[in-house]
Amino acid sequence: VSSTSFEILGRDGAGRLGRFKTKHGVVQTPTLLPVINPNLNFIPPSEMRKFGAEMLITNSYIIWKRHREQALAEGVHKLIGWDGPLMTDSGTFQMYMYGSVEVQPQEIVAFERDIGVDVGTILDIFSTPDRTHDQARTDLQETLVRARASAQIKGDMALACTVQGGIYPDLRAECAKAYQGMGADFYPIGGVVPIMEQQRYATLVDVIVAAKQNLDPSKPVHLFGAGHPLVFPLAALLGCDFFDSAAYAKYAKDGRMIFPDGTWRLEEITESWCACPVCSKHTPAELKKLPAQERELRLAEHNLWVTFAELKHVREAMRQGTLWELAERRCRAHPTLAEAFKRIVAHSEWIETQEPLSKGSAFFHLSPESSHRPEVRRYRERLLSRFDPKGRDFLLLPEVNKPYSMSYAPLLDRLARLPVVPAVQSAFGPVPLVLDEMYPLAQSDVPATLDKETREDLEAYLGTIETAKGVRVRADLTLEEAERLLTPLETPIDWDLERVRAVADYQFGEGAGDALLAGKVEIQKSRNTGKIRQVFVDGERVLALRAEDGFFVPQAAGAKRLHAAIPAPRLRVVVEQDSVAFNREGKNVFAKFVRSADPALRARDEVLVVDENDTLVAVGQLLLTPHEMGWFKTGMAVSVREGIKG
Ligand SMILES: [Zn+2]
Numbered sequence: 001v002s003s004t005s006f007e008i009l010g011r012d013g014a015g016r017l018g019r020f021k022t023k024h025g026v027v028q029t030p031t032l033l034p035v036i037n038p039n040l041n042f043i044p045p046s047e048m049r050k051f052g053a054e055m056l057i058t059n060s061y062i063i064w065k066r067h068r069e070q071a072l073a074e075g076v077h078k079l080i081g082w083d084g085p086l087m088t089d090s091g092t093f094q095m096y097m098y099g100s101v102e103v104q105p106q107e108i109v110a111f112e113r114d115i116g117v118d119v120g121t122i123l124d125i126f127s128t129p130d131r132t133h134d135q136a137r138t139d140l141q142e143t144l145v146r147a148r149a150s151a152q153i154k155g156d157m158a159l160a161c162t163v164q165g166g167i168y169p170d171l172r173a174e175c176a177k178a179y180q181g182m183g184a185d186f187y188p189i190g191g192v193v194p195i196m197e198q199q200r201y202a203t204l205v206d207v208i209v210a211a212k213q214n215l216d217p218s219k220p221v222h223l224f225g226a227g228h229p230l231v232f233p234l235a236a237l238l239g240c241d242f243f244d245s246a247a248y249a250k251y252a253k254d255g256r257m258i259f260p261d262g263t264w265r266l267e268e269i270t271e272s273w274c275a276c277p278v279c280s281k282h283t284p285a286e287l288k289k290l291p292a293q294e295r296e297l298r299l300a301e302h303n304l305w306v307t308f309a310e311l312k313h314v315r316e317a318m319r320q321g322t323l324w325e326l327a328e329r330r331c332r333a334h335p336t337l338a339e340a341f342k343r344i345v346a347h348s349e350w351i352e353t354q355e356p357l358s359k360g361s362a363f364f365h366l367s368p369e370s371s372h373r374p375e376v377r378r379y380r381e382r383l384l385s386r387f388d389p390k391g392r393d394f395l396l397l398p399e400v401n402k403p404y405s406m407s408y409a410p411l412l413d414r415l416a417r418l419p420v421v422p423a424v425q426s427a428f429g430p431v432p433l434v435l436d437e438m439y440p441l442a443q444s445d446v447p448a449t450l451d452k453e454t455r456e457d458l459e460a461y462l463g464t465i466e467t468a469k470g471v472r473v474r475a476d477l478t479l480e481e482a483e484r485l486l487t488p489l490e491t492p493i494d495w496d497l498e499r500v501r502a503v504a505d506y507q508f509g510e511g512a513g514d515a516l517l518a519g520k521v522e523i524q525k526s527r528n529t530g531k532i533r534q535v536f537v538d539g540e541r542v543l544a545l546r547a548e549d550g551f552f553v554p555q556a557a558g559a560k561r562l563h564a565a566i567p568a569p570r571l572r573v574v575v576e577q578d579s580v581a582f583n584r585e586g587k588n589v590f591a592k593f594v595r596s597a598d599p600a601l602r603a604r605d606e607v608l609v610v611d612e613n614d615t616l617v618a619v620g621q622l623l624l625t626p627h628e629m630g631w632f633k634t635g636m637a638v639s640v641r642e643g644i645k646g
Pocket of ligand 1: 274277278280302305306
């Protein structure tokens, strides 16, 4: 059993804000492990904390070759002078650089275990980008044999099993799948340094996604050898939790300074635009005049400050829900990265399954790629599958200030008499007025003039709606013309009822609105904003509004209605019998008690907690994805809002 554990505290895109616990301390992720060369006395490990490093990586093969007896006698922490979490690499990279190593695969893993590292890596086979598919497959099979043997002898050390497969996503997927249940505790994605050196970032994206889709999601994923801040946001967005690199030292040796959007030679720089302690204290001219050794040290320090500042930026963007925007900004720094960003967007069907229902910040439409992001994809898909126009045509209204329904308030009485679905033309697609307060529609910033690609996409989407729903999307009618041409409704639309029904259907699935609203409905609104706050039916409170994102929180009475009307497995998280009594009392659902969950659910969805006989026991908010719940053995799965007594 490994002495490490990993927990997810937040998420954005497919990225995770995590906490990795080891015997030597706790690490917040995503983070970078600075590479320590045990032979060089450069920046001492004991000084690494001040830059923001919480875990280091060193090379067990070099220690095995040069300091074997000492490391075995006193332990690796004492040997290198670091008392925090420590990972070791195994000599794979040396094998790639020099063609061979002297150590046997199991010998090095036993050595890593015996010198007390927290995370030790197998001696895998590094497939370079020029390996053919057959060659990379043969490499991979040998890596798997070694991983299996290493898992037998890892002891309580966390074992890092490296995902190989060269440039071939199918082999990366095969490798990741083979690791499931093998006893690995940590997953480096290996063999990517030459891919990055060749600036094949789109390939890098495919390789990461193929691995991520098939790995056990309860374990951290490490992008081996990625140390330039330029790749952190994009790799973190795809779910990489760890990076490592010697870049800070190598670049410094070469007179180069790392910045979040590129690398510059000290010689090219007149004014440093960096605010780190080094750049605050020394001008570039002063740095240039320093003795070579001291200059190298100062540049390495600058590189570390910048590297860890960008990691803080990534983590903070995740907390705020703006990692997509950060990744896009960074990817605009270089054409090959811009291509990589397009490739990320091409994987948005998978990323959508990881993306939470809502986030804390506004959605920014920044480029043609924005309209392919998971948030837009989800909205368009749900409008098709969960919104019922009841046979009425959409009447497209020009975009106005948000909230749309507020801007159109003076026309609502007239619109209520028309047999149409009034919907505002937006970059997301038509937004029915009754859906305008939900995330991301209300919380978005879109340029006044949309680019050609987005306009063409929207045009195609309107066609899809017409085909799927058998109604027309009328952009050709004004309100006045519609009033002249169409027969008015006998009973005008009740906008509040219509809104509750439409949002409930969008959130919980078609039919949810009718089930929740059957009976005598009373709607309570905020005096300040005029927005719906609570919904009572037959005297019972069934829904309360989640003010931050415009979705509903079902109350016990609402949960009972949803449970009765919507068949299993929809909206359900099924828990084991051992958990039932606790959840009925309002206590949270822990991941290890979850049997199964509706795969259509998303993190932050409001869910029904049921036992194995589909008896309702609680209602609460989902914190993990349905896929993750099958894997996590620790941590919370559902934050229970209300227990339901039998
Ligand atoms: Zn600096």
